[in-house]
Amino acid sequence: MLTLDSKIESLIRLRNDTKNALVKLKLNTIEDLLYHYPTRYADSSTFLSIKNLKEGDHATIRGTIKKIESKKSWKTKVPLSTAIVEDVSGSISVTWFNQPYLAKMISVGQTVELTGKITKNKDSLTLVNPSTKEEKVLPIDSHDSLFAGDSQGVLTPLYPESKGVSSEWFSHTINRALSEIKEIPDHIPESILKQYSLPGLKTALVWIHNPKKPEDALKARKRFAFDEIFKINTAKGQEKLRIQKEKAYNINTEDLDVEDFTKRFPFPLTKAQEKSIDQILSDLNKEAPMSRLLEGDVGSGKTAVAATAVYATVMNRPGTSEKKQTFGSLQVAYMAPTEILATQHFESFIEYFRHTGISIALITGSGCRKFPTKVASSQTPWTTISKAQLQKWIANGEIPIVIGTHALIQKSLSFKHLALAIIDEQHRFGLNQRKSIAKKDSHFPHLLSMTATPIPRTLALTIYGDLDLSLLDEMPVGRKQVINEIVLPNKREETYEKIRNLLEEGRQVYIICPRINEPDPDKEKAIVAKSVMEEAKRLQKDVFPKYKVGTLHSKMTKTEKEEAMEDFYSHKTDILVATSVVEVGVNVPNATVIIIEGAERFGLAQLHQLRGRVMRSSHQSYCYLFADAKSDKTKERMSVFIKAKNGFELAEYDLQIRGTGELSGLKQWGISDIGMEALRNIKLVEAAQKSAKDLINNDPELSKYPILKEVIKKYDQIHFE
Secondary structure, eight states: OOOTTSBGGGTSOOOHHHHHHHHHTTOOBHHHHHTOOOSEEEEGGGOOOGGGOOTTOEEEEEEEEEEEEEEEOTTTOOEEEEEEEEETTEEEEEEEETOTTHHHHSOTTOEEEEEEEEEEETTEEEEEEEEEEEESSOGGGOHHHHHOTTOOOOEEEEOOOBTTBOHHHHHHHHHHHHHHOOOOOOOSOHHHHHHTTOOOHHHHHHHHHSOSSHHHHHHHHHHHHHHHHHHHHHHHHHHHHHHHTSOOOOOOOTTOOHHHHHTTSSSOOOHHHHHHHHHHHHHHTSSSOOEEEEEEOTTSOHHHHHHHHHHHHHTSOSBOSSSBOSSOOOEEEEEOSSHHHHHHHHHHHHHHHGGGTOOEEEEETTEEEEESOSSOOSSOSSEEEOHHHHHHHHHTTOOOEEEESGGGGOTTOOOSSEEEEEEESSOOOOHHHHHHHHTTOSSOOEEEEEEOSOOOHHHHHHHTTTSEEEEEOSOOTTOOOOEEEEEOGGGHHHHHHHHHHHHHTTOEEEEEOSBSSOOOTTSTTOOOOOBHHHHHHHIIIIIOTTSOEEEEOTTSOHHHHHHHHHHHHTTSOSEEEEOGGGGSSOOOTTEEEEEEETGGGSOHHHHHHHHGGGOSSSSOOEEEEEOOOOSHHHHHHHHHHHHOSSHHHHHHHIIIIIOGGGSTTGGGGOOOHHHHHHTTOHHHHHHHHHHHHHHHHHOTTOTTOHHHHHHTHHHHSOOOO
16 A cells, blocks of 8 residues: 555566666655655646747747657767647647657647757757646647637746656656545644634645645645744744753842953943843753843854853853752863864953863864863963863763764763853754763853854744744944955955055965866866865965965864964965855954955855955955846845845845845755745744743643654754754
């Protein structure tokens, strides 16, 4: 019997190229296939005459086959079928790749309906890989259906394709699955479906794959958009309740002189920082574990807020609220995404905590350090120690503050009194991760998660549904606004001269390129854009010969990346030519200029992250966009980028105007395209979130909803990183 878990092969025999295509698309089961939605629909009531077709059109035509044959392409030997199709207005050539059987199925004189993209081959138009349907009559003969005022065309679903599997194959196979599968149990309760007028699951699947009218497809998409947000929030709601049942260290923050600590920061606190600190300290006072996200724009002072939370924690003794120890400190684990950032935090924390006498450790893949040190040194206030020794001191509670990378969650590392875990830059850190870092301790750590990636409110509500939100939407006093400029080709040399003057003053420069290497000149449609390696050579030789130019890109080894950044950080190099790998967390205050080559190729949120690399000091900073701003759309986007006051504005603009796929790194959230569509609709997100919350509050274990309980298990595995 066919079920959702059945393999696709149990439904239909698969050729090797089809199997490979399905593997690439990550489609293994009947369920995967049914959730492979059409990207759009072709409406046969709006077919075009052949003489009106233009290159780039997605069109539906009807005509008669005048000639058809199957053969293999001359160079690649790919099997293909070619045809000439004619209507009353003219004729067009048609090509189907990897579908040689079509020449046997369709004969000369037959009437067909074809839907696909019009391309240009030399001087003539061609219809490539269209979906194909046999028609009884040509439209000119079907007067009733063609000219009746209430005529309704057939909607043909068009699917994402891959070599070896066509849109037509998907349509045929999915319809076969829907007809053969007997039962598809619905995981959304009937009461919720009725409340929001959503179709049941089987109906929605039929409507999205084979709609009779456009309204059916829209209702189905609404159902699946709601469905995904609802499932994520249900899974997160369950996790939040489980965490709230755990026992955390009760951290007394009322008797602390927080002001004495915060006055040591280089900038006075903003109102947003003060509010966030109040929220965090209030959470730490409770015995239920804190689960909070601190979301702040680039340079808004998240580290200062985190340091205050660390101070509040380590100034408390271990023990219960009734009986505290008279010695020792609670411990904090601070996890950063890279060794460079972990090292920068370690150095910052030494300055913040020097007056307290509190011990601080750094643990990364490269080694371990400890502050303070008994060995006096004019060079460094810390000393290098062995990993085994550091593990021993952390395990017996001697070191309260431990900063590091993923090395912090190794099995060999054990804390004695871990009270607070701080996770920088979106590392997903849920129930299981917190349990693993707490190890044998009977207490559960408070969690402060931090991100500098501004994301739209709807996305934050969804992916961080288990976390309370604190926002830093102000910049520190004295921080100058970046001067932004779009540089046209004829102004390039003038801009280089400005940068030479800044280099002369001792400043440093980032230059961002879209590619690592030059494109293969023989490769068709290769993206022509500046590359890191060639641009670095050109700049060193012809533009900035007096200054040292370094490179950084994703194909370098971890060690090479660390060395490149360390050279830039210590000012051994003046100019760093890089891909967008520098966008997260790097802090080089002396770098005050960034050039972004091919700026039109980056999403706005990503451009903002890149611009954030030069918003790190009180020096005036500059961002130059070298963009090919020919289209009105590109000009509008660049204009929005220059005018936007903060990253949150840009993220919302990206979501509404360019679409979810353009938001920086959105594929990482583990949400499908249809789920991402839902994020444009705050009412839908709030409705799905409220439904999930009410359900969990009434039935935390989902004992009345076993199907839903099973379905959301996979959302426990999604890591929003």
